[in-house]
Amino acid sequence: MTHLIIFLFFGALCVAGAVNLLVQRHPINSALSLVVVMGSLAVEYLLLGAEFVAAVQVIVYAGAIMVLFVFVIMLLNAGEEEQTKGSRVALLFGIPGMLVGSVLVGWVLIERTGSQSVAAGALPGAPRTIGWLLFHNFLLPFEVTSILVLIAIMGAVVLASHPDSDQGRKES
Amino acid sequence: MTITTFIIVSFVKTVLALFVLLTAVAYTVWLERKVVGHMQNRWGPTRVGPFGLLQPLADGVKFLFKEDLTPPHVYKPLYIAAPIIAVMCALTSIAVIPVGNWVTIGSLNIPLQITDVNIGLLIILGVTSLGVYGVALAGWSSNSKYSLLGGLRASAQMISYEISLGLSLVGVLMLTGSFSLRDIVDAQSGTFWGFVPRWNIFYGGQFIAFFIYLMSAYAETNRIPFDLPEAETELVAGYHTEYSAMKFAMFFMAEYANMITVAAVASLLFLGGWHGWVFGPPILRALLPVFWFVLRIFGFLFVYIWVRGTLPRFRYDQLMAFGWKFLLPLAIANLVVTALVVALRA
Amino acid sequence: MTPDLHLWLIPVLPLVGAAINGFLGKKFSRQTVAAVALLFSGAAFAMVLFVASRFSSLTTPHVEFLATWIRAGAFQVDFSFYLDQLSLVMLLVVTGVGFLIHIYSVGYMWEEGGFYRFFAYLNVFMFFMLTLVLASNYLLMFIGWEGVGLASYLLIGFWFTRDSAASAGKKAFIVNRVGDFGFLIALFLLIRHFGSLNFEQVFQSVAPITPESGGAGLLTTVGLLLMVGAAGKSAQIPLYVWLPDAMEGPTPVSALIHAATMVTAGVYMVSRSHVIFERAPMALTVVAIIGTLTALFAATIGITQTDIKRVLAYSTVSQLGYMFIACGVGAFSAAIFHLMTHAFFKGLLFLAAGSVIHAVNGEQDMRQMGGLRTKIPWTFWTMTIATFAIAGIPPFAGFFSKDEILWRAYQASWVYWFIGLFTAFLTSFYMFRLWFMTFFGEYRGTAEESHEDSAHDLAHDDTRAGAPAPHGQGHGGIHESPRLMVIPLVMLAVLSFTGGWIGVPASLGGSNRFERFLGPIFHSAIVTEGGSATAAPEKETDGHEPQTGHGTELLFTGISVFAGLVGFVLAWLLYYHDPQLPQRIAAGLGGLYEAVVHKYYIDELYATLFVKPLIAGSALILWHGIDQDVIDASVDNGAQGANEVSDSIRHMQSGNLRSYAGWVAAGAAVVIAYMVWMGTR
């Protein structure tokens, strides 16, 4: 019972944050609401037993990525987004398409997964087991992603470095 | 124990912890002023109470009754939210920090810790990383160039040093094989070679990691020599330039609470937590570890103040260079070495 | 039976020569080119001789299987070669005469540009011709058939800088296409009804059919279609028109391709498929009629021509007509016999004519010649032999073969015989006319200074730096040809003198060896279907005939010889004794003469009937109608449409991130819907 209540509460928080992300005009508000979403998602993970995932969610997403966002927003001093006349396509096709797609998916999910339910912490993702999996079954993907991250870092440096501050490199 | 007792006990522990912590914060401020004063050949606070011991109380009252003015042109919601976030993050992390062994009151056996989760350390890291928001938002929302620069510096600095901080902890984690702080502390019980305490800083050969952690912690808490975000000489008071009264007090509290937290973590991870000479009747046996633990934290705080009293301030580029080009590689190297050691021991 | 006969070497050797000369010859010196060409064609000849030496020990027909070419269900075509008496004779003729003409060409073409090109083409021709002869099935034969057509096209247009030569080549090619079309259809019919193109299988399945039995109609159709093909290749009415123009090519080419070998391919093909023809009397009759008409027709034209080579060309046509008469009356062996002798003396005639032309520096008009007898004795004497041979004067080669044909023709119907006889008279007449005009009387030409209007001169510029001419005085006055050219003349002369003796008919106390040699082939069919009416003419092909005694045959022989002599005398009268007479006669004949001079306006007729309508039709329908209004239009409109469509679609590519997102979302929705639909059904 408490389980369901907690789930509903944080689920509602999630949705509220997501919706707030949409309605807020100012990117920093959107960012913060996204942080809220992530935090409450971490709680959901905890409910599902994925404690390590939850922790990493907080540390990486809320603590690093979103901080990066906020940082950039501050750096560029992004103000209210002006309501320019965008493309009609996005509204004419995108929104209906999104609705149709999500409705279909939702229907299928309900159809297929049925009423199977999980207890709190159904599948304990303890750090030890996760680590074991990560370094045995998923070693190659792990290494590949590490390389990916390395490349991403270099790319970020190249892109963000000031054009006149670097000699010879193409302006990005 | 039943759910109700659990809730009651938790509540009691929380209140207790909060009270102690806030008091500690207040008296850390007093201590700092005193020590720095003596270092600079002055007395520090002396008027209020003996040795100015009631000074923190007076300060609190002052903060409470000061006019809480909000400058115009600030982005209000965040301007108000920022200090709250900061102080909340600072106080939350205390929840997973164990301060001592189990104590037995009547029938129930209570750990001297608000809650013992097996990913405690991760939670601490996460919460501290969330602490950045307070600073950043404060700097940004108060819509003044000094604040903005302060906030930018603060957030950049925190993100940068968080990495080496986390990496410096990994060595210990590998030695222990657990995220639970209690397990980590238990793993450091006893001695080797007969007399040397089995602390990670000695036994695990983690002293490099320890110093990395120390420096990163200074940066994390925006303390001298890394207090660029609130460098008075450059940008009036950094991210909390525009703050006053209780809001400013919150930042203040947050900073000192963070100091205490990192000190606690350092002593838990590297200096064997509460292990120490235990003797006497059961009640004393229960409380002595707490004493040892508090002693260690006190030592750390003293070092903080000592450093503040002696070291000059870094330049910003030096700060970044130091973090990325020195501490980070060092932490990684330490990590590799530790991994080898662990592998060889196994 | 020696399996390792390596027949394939025979065609492949010239091909190798062609390849070497064609691809590398540009850098070779003339000596090298000539050496290569002669080496390989000579090698082919030697190979044939070797095969001939082994022939007696062979069980004929000897089939040499090389590889499977096409296999479609039951239908199969192989690369395999078929050797029997017939193809052996053809091989000997082709390679032998071909080799001689190669030698001759070295001398003749020495001054020419594109020396290597010429020999490459010549070798290619040899290759295809030998393929044609050796083929063991109609399809392979058809390859050779087309190949020789190609080679002749290339060689006729050898001096492609001359417009007339180029157009002549095109004419030859196109007219041949008409014939090939018929040939192809015949092949299709064969495949359709007998499911095979192999000679043996086809003949096996044809053998049981008799004119009375069903399927005779089919055979008639096939025969007629084959005849169309033969008419195209062998220049019979109505498709002969290309051959006279083909004389635009170098004289050796005319000798080799358009007299000795290629044009006889039709005859070879008809007699090769005699089994079919024998069972289609109607087709045979048509063949005979076409043959007679052609013979007469061409001969009459030949009388009036003044271009030495054209005269020979028309005589070739009429001689081919003879061969077809022979085929038509079922005397295939006689046809082949005449084919062989004709190859000898007509080849010789052309070579000699070439030598004459060479002597007078490219002058081809007989009216500009005369009195060359003393100046070029070798040429004169060899040419004399050839003339007598073709005129059917005993004991020259032509006599025997022609007499044989006439005799057979008479046995079939006196009409054939009479026309053939008249043609024989005409033949000797125009041949002697040529002879007299060229070699007797006084020289009417201006060879000393006439250096223009000749292909030689065209070629001079690029051959100045060429190797020194083999004969001393270069292009001075009238001179005998170099030895390289004389030797083949002499050898061919010997052949055309003695060539006929292998087929001396019984009536002259001979024992027609040639016929007996060929006997097995032209008997085999008869044997298989056991003495039916069609076999009548063939039955007495072996030497002695029961019903008509030697007397009649001798009588007829006498008549034909007499006709030849009459022609001689007449020619002597008109062109030696009283050269003014012909003009008067021509004036007297008036319109008829005009018509004959203009070859009965056949070319003009064809031009109006086929060429102009074709061009007009192509211009109107194919060019403007289809090409411009359909193909081009479709392309243009396609481009136009693409342009417009992309103009409209271009706006999707707005560069606006959110519109892209909209498209992506819509597409995703579609995909999801599809997947759900697939999943739920």
Add this chain to the structure above:
Amino acid sequence: MVPISYYLILSGILFACGVTGFLIKRNIISIFMSIELMLNGVNLSFVAFAAQWHALSGQIFVFFVMVVAAAEAAVGLAVIIAVYRTRETLNVDQVDLLKL
């Protein structure tokens, strides 16, 4: 006990919100955040499925998603900064020249 489908529905809602944000937001940073939102929704479904099938690999996937998201954030924000330098705007409707 909470039915798995609830988690899935929640993740679906989050994803849909992300898509909507991508569609209606003008500020490039907000759009970027919408992407992150989508990723989070997917992560939730991953974890939920992991719980349903008792397969930890689902949680492993979440890590990879996070790593990729981090890399993406780094590069993407760098790109945003570069764009802002040249265009002086963060509005995607004004950055549609398809060239720098």
